Amino acid sequence: GEDVEQSLFLSVREGDSSVINCTYTDSSSTYLYWYKQEPGAGLQLLTYIFSNMDMKQDQRLTVLLNKKDKHLSLRIADTQTGDSAIYFCALSGGYQKVTFGTGTKLQVIP
Amino acid sequence: NAGVTQTPKFQVLKTGQSMTLQCAQDMNHEYMSWYRQDPGMGLRLIHYSVGAGITDQGEVPNGYNVSRSTTEDFPLRLLSAAPSQTSVYFCASSSGTQETQYFGPGTRLLVL
Numbered sequence: 127g128e129d130v131e132q133s134l135f136l137s138v139r140e141g142d143s144s145v146i147n148c149t150y151t152d153s154s155s156t157y158l159y160w161y162k163q164e165p166g167a168g169l170q171l172l173t174y175i176f177s178n179m180d181m182k183q184d185q186r187l188t189v190l191l192n193k194k195d196k197h198l199s200l201r202i203a204d205t206q207t208g209d210s211a212i213y214f215c216a217l218s219g220g221y222q223k224v225t226f227g228t229g230t231k232l233q234v235i236p
Numbered sequence: 237n238a239g240v241t242q243t244p245k246f247q248v249l250k251t252g253q254s255m256t257l258q259c260a261q262d263m264n265h266e267y268m269s270w271y272r273q274d275p276g277m278g279l280r281l282i283h284y285s286v287g288a289g290i291t292d293q294g295e296v297p298n299g300y301n302v303s304r305s306t307t308e309d310f311p312l313r314l315l316s317a318a319p320s321q322t323s324v325y326f327c328a329s330s331s332g333t334q335e336t337q338y339f340g341p342g343t344r345l346l347v348l
Contacts (some may be wrong), residue, residue, distance in 0.1 A: 130278070166241070168326055168339030169279070214278060224337070226271075226278035 128152040130217060136221075137233045138172045141221045144205045146199040146230045147214035158191060163229070172200070199224035202225045202232075222236040238262050240340035242327050248346045249308065249317040257312040257343050259327030266308040267330045269294070270302065271335070272323040317343055317347045 129151045138144045146160075156177050161169040175182045175189045175198075180190045188201040198215055215227040243258045260270065269284040271294075283295030285304040286323060301313040306336040310329075314321060324344050 134276070154318065166341070168341050169328075169337075170339070171336050174336075215281075226292075228276055228278045 128155075128217060128225040130215060132213075132215060132227040132230045135231050135233070136234060138205050139150050139235050140205060140207060142199075142205055144202040144209065144232055144234075145213050146200045146202075146213050146215075146232065148200075148227050150198070150215075150217055150225075152217070152219075152225075153193060153196060157218040158189075159216040159218065160179060160187075160189065161214040161216060161226075163214065165211075177197050190216050200212070205232075205234050207234045207236055240327055240329055241339045242325075244343060245341070248347075248348065249314075250348055251318060253317050254313070254315050255317065257314075257325055257327075257345075259310045259312065259340060260308050261310075261329040261338070262308065263329060263331070263338065264307060265329035265338075266307065267302065267332065267333050267335075267337075269328045270310070270312045271298070271326045271328065271329050272296065272321075273298035273326060273342075274323050280311065281325050282318075283324075317345075319347045321345065322347045 131149045159174040160172045162170050162172050186232050187202045190199045212229045212231050214229045218224045240261045259319050266287045270282040271279040279295045283302040285291045291302050327340040330337045330343050
């Protein structure tokens with residue numbers, strides 16, 4: 127099955143850029159997602175990218191997809207304390223084939 | 237719209253007890269799923285449904301039952317709880333196979 131790996135923890139200073147990385151093994155996914163989970167809450171979709179795209183920008187968020195290296199990243203510009211959360215990447219080849227990464231906890235230091 | 241709602245928010249069970257986790261959505265979504273979230277393991281799919289009367293197993297279905305008698309509701313049943321089922325459970329719904337999943341706030345379950 128699909129393996130999706132993320133580093134567990136990232137700490138950045140307020141105002142800096144954050145880059146959260148995700149590596150995967152199966153290249154057949156059609157959609158690649160980034161979700162945000164705040165403490166005690168469910169997952170909230172931040173953005174997604176189609177597998178035929180290399181980059182997608184949405185306000186402070188930039189998603190980069192390197193299909194050759196099977197690497198997905200999420201860049202958050204001008205990181206704020208409200209961005210502190212756990213971020214999950216997820217890959218989908220169909221509804222029942224969504225695989226979530228292990229999650230990266232982002233800590234923003236004021 | 238309330239979106240996806242889950243009850244209870246928190247539950248403590250003894251080994252061997254049974255219970256039902258409730259999930260409801262008011263967005264008329266056909267697709268609904270149950271996930272469990274464990275530390276360091278991301279979310280794993282337990283069961284899912286592609287419409288009323290249709291359910292199927294996900295990655296970790298053992299110990300759980302589901303049914304889908306209406307579009308709105310998708311309860312998850314634990315027939316005989318085990319400590320290994322201590323986890324946070326999330327329900328999600330979407331309007332299609334490739335559409336955004338909307339998640340409920342979660343149910344935190346502790347099995348002693």
